[in-house]
Amino acid sequence: MDCSESLSLLSDYRDGGLDDGNRTLVSQHLDGCPPCKGIFTDIETIIITARAFTSEDGISYPDEEIFWQRITVTKRTIH
């Protein structure tokens, strides 16, 4: 398996979506290819970081009171 093939399968490999044959081929390729192994590690890092998100992370929220007024006005308009 070459780098291009390996790269195209990295997400499926990470998510457990490959059959045994392809999983073995990708695994063998990563063992012998530091650049591809580096990309795989980066993808894993991104996924782990994404899974650890909470509502608070990196978000600037609109003012809760002002927003509530907006919703209240809209509700009154509708009803």
Next chain:
Amino acid sequence: MSVAEVDPKSPNDFELAQKSAAGDGDAFEQLYRRHFRRVYALCLRMLGDPTLAEDLTQEVFVNLFNKIGSFRGESAFTTWLHRMTVNQVLMYFRKASTRQELTTDEGETPVQIVRGTEDPNAMPVVDRIALQRAIQQLPPGYRTVFVLHDVEGYDHEEIARMLEVSQGTSKSQLHKARLKLRTLLRQQSATL
């Protein structure tokens, strides 16, 4: 009071939903204050635009107000509201005729690997703020699938159904989104 600080003595979401459905405005306001940040965060992550996220958050709560009587408590209120929010955003994509962007490749340049040029240590330790910033820079189609799968935990079968695309498309978009995020994060670190 934030989502994590709900007073155990206060009514639970189901009780508040029932009161809201019966016309209790204070109960609805309590629900809003408990869930506002979560809904806004999800809208922002899916849309990547604060103004749009505000508009969609407003639509979600107005929709919630109108449909609260249909909540039967068969699932957690947060799950029900989460699904309502996702559906509202997807409806926006469809109305805005941006659905095309959910299924195309965005013309992304494939990642090229040249042996000896990839430094496995080049991507910095990813903090969540940097990742949030990078997610907002993703093309809409990539962002939607990435947020639904890697942040919100939906599987490809559910995503394919929600977006009305094949599971293969969902997987392909997710893979491209991850690679694009990696590129964006490396670019971020290079400019620091």
